[in-house]
Amino acid sequence: MELFRDLFISGLTKGSIYALIALGYTMVYGIIALINFAHGEIYMIGAFTALIASVILGQLGLAGWGLLISAGAVAAIYAAMYGLTVEKIAYKPLRHSSRIAPLISAIGMSIFLQNYVQLAQTPNFLIFPDLVPEIDFLAPIAHIVNKNQLIIWLVTIFLMAALTLIVKHTRLGLAMRAVAQDRDMARLSGVNIDRVISATFVLGSALAAVGGLLIGCYMQQIDFYIGFLAGMKAFTAAVLGGIGSIPGAVLGALVLGFAESFAAGYISSDYEDVVAFVLLILILIVRPGGLLGQTQTQKV
Amino acid sequence: MTRESAHQTAGLNWKRELALSLLTALWLGLLTGPLLVCRLNPTDGSIVYRWPLLFYVAGGGFILSSVWRLLLARRNLRRRRAEVALQGPKRTWVDLLLASRRRCQGLWLVMLFLISLPFWASPYTVNILITALIYITLGLGLNIVVGVSGLLNLGYVAFYAIGAYTYALLNYYFGLGFWLCLPLGALTATILGLLLGFPVLRLKGDYLAIVTLGFGEIVRLLLTNMEVTRGPRGLANISPPGLFGLDLNALVKPRLLTWLPLDPNMDMNKVFLFFIMLALVVLTILAVFRLENSRLGRAWLALREDEIACQAMGINRVRAKLTAFALGATWAGLAGVVFASQVTFINPTSFTFMQSVMILSIVVLGGMGSIPGVIIGALVLILLPEELRAFADYRMLLFGAAMVLMMVFRPGGLIQSVRQVYLYQPAQPPDKGQS
Amino acid sequence: MSFGGLLALDQVDFQIGAGSITALIGPNGAGKTTFFNCLTGIYIPTSGTITLNQPSGPRQLHGLRPDQVTTLGLARTFQNIRLFNDLTVLENVLIGCHCRMKAGLLGALFRDRKTRAEERAMAEFSYQLLDRYGLGGAANELTKNLPYGAQRRLEIVRALATRPSLLLLDEPAAGLNIGETRELEDLIHIIRERESLSVLLIEHDMSLVMSISEQIYVMEYGRVIARGTPEVIRNDSRVIQAYLGEEA
Known part of the structure; x- marks a missing residue:
């Protein structure tokens, strides 16, 4: 239980920073x-x-x-x-x-x-x-x-x-x-x-x-070099939540922060960075517009 | 006469221009002040003040700002004029070059020159040329995806890595040779291209870009962390391509040394690899040319121009996208195998996002969708840094600046849109040529 | 057809006879283009069926992709011209031939005799098609350089290259002057004869509609409020009300 709590807190922290970016x-x-x-x-x-x-x-x-x-x-x-x-x-x-x-x-x-x-x-x-x-x-x-x-x-x-x-x-x-x-x-x-x-x-x-x-x-x-790494992750978070949507960016950032934290804690810290991109691909497959994104029906 | 053209004919407003440049110089000085002037010492956290740099920035900023605004104004004027004029398929010097009767003779001469090269040039030159040829192949492959079909792939390096690692792994663990692994590496890359393509190709343009970027990073991270690929330690002693198991250095070199001005340090395996790569590039150019001028190539162009209309023409857009994507991956895989045997040691640091950016730059800066453009782009991007060794530290800085400048002033690339259009002459079999 | 809570097409029932010219009219927002999009597979209708009668038997179009619909013989033009602007006129028509060609990846790479013959034949066919409808001279022009009227015509010719049995025209007369509209009227008649197909067009230009159609359907707010010959429609009170408001 302690591990969960610590991972939760560190996930929340990471997510907050990702949200700001x-x-x-x-x-x-x-x-x-x-x-x-x-x-x-x-x-x-x-x-x-x-x-x-x-x-x-x-x-x-x-x-x-x-x-x-x-x-x-x-x-x-x-x-x-x-x-x-x-x-x-x-x-x-x-x-x-x-x-x-x-x-x-x-x-x-x-x-x-x-x-x-x-x-x-x-x-x-x-x-x-x-x-x-x-x-x-x-x-x-x-x-x-x-x-x-x-x-x-x-x-x-x-x-x-x-x-x-x-x-x-x-x-x-x-x-x-x-x-x-x-x-x-x-x-x-x-x-x-x-x-x-x-x-x-x-x-x-x-x-x-x-x-x-x-x-x-x-x-x-x-x-x-921190800008490159954090930037990519934060951008992934924004896309995850639905790019263009402000609440989406925050949601995506938190989801990403938690996912990374828990993956690092429960699976392996080596693959922490992979989580972000795998999560992105999975979510976009299911919801091509991101979590809060609107799938726009095309006007032809 | 509009207000703007009136100003132009009246001449520049010198006071305004001067003021703008001064303000820009001030702004830039202020902007770069902290980071440029106050240099932090990593060890003790103290600051070293480098005031002279401030004056360089201000002075340079003043000049550059004026030049920038001038060039920008000229660009905008040119664009406005172009909008009104009729546009034909553009002719550039490359057009004229290729269209001339002497084209075939010219190309033969170039080929002869290249074939003779290893027998009198230095090993360094041959090595650099192999790299250039590899990047030409990569550029042409990515061109199909980005240039012709309009699919933004920012993770192309992943397929390159897959090809390279397929050969390296098969060679390291099973001792399989180059010729067997060449098709295997290409196949693996193709399969992974299809696997990635299926779920991802219905995404909108920018989303596709990010997902492919992510895929590139996933591949790199997996290669770094998986046991079997030995992570950062990499895989070494990758065998060069063999010719029926002959030891080229022992057998062939001594004979050649007596007859030709061969450099004694030349590794004959590298020479062999050079010829293989040359052949591969010729085949690639031929294949890409044929693809672009076929039913499939037209489907790709339609896809790029307008996806909805493309579908209305009976083109299965998913199949077209997948084919483009997978073919692009195939070429990257082939190039990867050759790369592995060229450098004989690979590790994940050779396959970063920067590599994808490089290859993308070759396509975009060289001239999207045009074969000569991509070739020249690859040559410039690979050979130029070697010439400018003196500026090594500033290389990436200049590269970044070059990318921005190219896009602002010459977005079509170095060789703008030399696309062959299908010229039809009635009462004759259709002629494909440049117009 | 509903989009979320919005019912865009409500019990729309159409019958289009072979070789006929039918018009679909109605105020803006009535659902006409939505109907076209349902027919061509861009939207999947939330309820209902679409049947295309072919020599080989009736074929359900419901749920098919747009490219499948076109291959089965239903071609369309677009309200806002969707030509491939950076390609030549001939190339546009050649792309229209795509679904009637066979060459694939291998054919492209190896350029065998069959592939080359097919390319030649299709280029020939495309040129003949362009020539037949007055665009032969512009075959090697870039599409974006064509005047507006020619572009509209090219879009129709491109659709014809797919050899359809039913041609959907979405506001083909939009932006054309009187002379050009007359030419369009003749064009549609010629096409119907020469290519032996049926035409369904959405139009706002009443003179064109009245003089060319055999059947007219009128839509308003997603429903068909009237159908019949031009005579009948001209005098239908509901139609007059829809277009002009209360009884004039």
């Missing part, structure tokens, strides 16, 4: 039908930026929760900037081309960013300090749930609530939903398409960056 994938796909391969790299850049920011801000005297939050803010802002720039360079010029051109461009951008960080920083691991301060009331159950896990869950829930609020109750959210449904009609209705798309990238990137910060604190190390 998967949301970016699903929002971008919903709005411009593009698989943003570079998104995983944004997550990684967020982690690196958070690390650098934490060192500098630490030297300037910040500590504890203040340091954590400000490092997160800096990382989110920078990730948003990167997301905007990537969109402007690699995706915007290709908005009216075939399906495969943006895909290749996205892959190229992903390769570029990965190597950029590798060359700019280091190909080796970097130690990431645990920036999360001690939480006193957690002490008695610290062996079950540690502070990092708790923070990850709380932050994820908070950010998802915030995102849902934005999408459902603000004008921007309305515009986003409109553009996702029918771009031309939205434009004719006066929506500034460019700004909406940029906003989508900003939101998605910021979420991923926070995920990067949190994973850094949790695993206490990062390297330039």
